[in-house]
Amino acid sequence: MTPVIALVGRPNVGKSTLFNQMTRSRDALVADFPGLTRDRKYGEGTYEDQRFIVIDTGGLTGTEEGLDAEMARQSMQAVDEADIVLFLVDGRAGLTAGDEMIADHMRRSGKQAHLVVNKTDGQDPDIAAADFYSLGFESTFMVAASHNRGIRSMLEVLLPSEDDRVEGDRADRYPGIRIGIVGRPNVGKSTLVNRMLGEERVIVYDMPGTTRDSVYIPYERQDK
Numbered sequence: 001m002t003p004v005i006a007l008v009g010r011p012n013v014g015k016s017t018l019f020n021q022m023t024r025s026r027d028a029l030v031a032d033f034p035g036l037t038r039d040r041k042y043g044e045g046t047y048e049d050q051r052f053i054v055i056d057t058g059g060l061t062g063t064e065e066g067l068d069a070e071m072a073r074q075s076m077q078a079v080d081e082a083d084i085v086l087f088l089v090d091g092r093a094g095l096t097a098g099d100e101m102i103a104d105h106m107r108r109s110g111k112q113a114h115l116v117v118n119k120t121d122g123q124d125p126d127i128a129a130a131d132f133y134s135l136g137f138e139s140t141f142m143v144a145a146s147h148n149r150g151i152r153s154m155l156e157v158l159l160p161s162e163d164d165r166v167e168g169d170r171a172d173r174y175p176g177i178r179i180g181i182v183g184r185p186n187v188g189k190s191t192l193v194n195r196m197l198g199e200e201r202v203i204v205y206d207m208p209g210t211t212r213d214s215v216y217i218p219y220e221r222q223d224k
Contacts, residue, residue, distance in 0.1 A: 003159065004053045006078040008106075009088035010098045011059025014118040018088065018145040019043060019056035022155075040078045041215060047155040055082065060102050079106075084158055085113040091120045091128035091142070095135075103135040115140045116154070121147050176224060193217070 005022075007015040020026055023043035041056040057075040079085055087106055089099050106113040115137035117129040125142035132140065139157070143150035181189045190202045197219055 002051050002053055003083045004055065004081055005084045005086060005158070006055045006057065006082035007086050007088060008057050008060060008075055008079060009102065010061060010090070010096065013059070013088045013090045013093075014145045015059075015088050016056050018086075018116070018118065018143070018151070019054055021145055021148050021151050022052075022054045040074045042217075047152070047159050050159040052159060060105075061098055076105075079109050079111060082111060085109070085111045086116045087113055087137070088116045088118050089132055091117045091123070091125070095131040099132070100135065103137070107136075113137065114158070117142045118145050120144050121149065125150075196221075 007018060009015055019041065023045045025043060040058075043054050043056070045052055045054055055078040057078045058072070060072055060075055085106060087102060089095070103115075115132060115135060117125070117132055117140060120128045120142045121144035129140055129142055141150060141154040141157075143154060145151065181193060183189050193202050193215075194200050197217065201217060202215055
């Protein structure tokens, strides 16, 4: 079975950067301001001979209202779908009340959750992680996602070598008809996607520009 890994954490802790490193892509938008990612985004990666799926999510703050509440719901859906949850924290910012709230969610989810201390470049990783040990996670990884440091050793622990390697581009992995849905902001593209899929897969909100990433979703209809 292909393991599914969900990335969760506060806004701007580096989830999308880690997603791109794990999938060896630039599929997730990355910018230096919080709240860029909104819908959950799926990608495929391999480590050695092990294939995995990774889910990028929007940031959690613990005070979600309006659009932020929809983003939080998407994040929790990703946790429900995942076999492994990576809880990212910012090693430069230190432990926050938001981190403690998310850690409590992870404990109550019953999922296999691991703490990932990101942004450890330029400092002693052990010192950067010191505050976070109080959260009580059994396993903690120190990484610098923007420099691709610590990710390989993390995957070595998370993904014992087994299964077959994925090769080829995305079109090879998802054969079939590809449909692009485009249009001006707020004309109903996300609503149409959700109706086609039969689930609330992408966020729908009465504000132009809610969807930011291009979201690629394989699905099957009438055996096609």
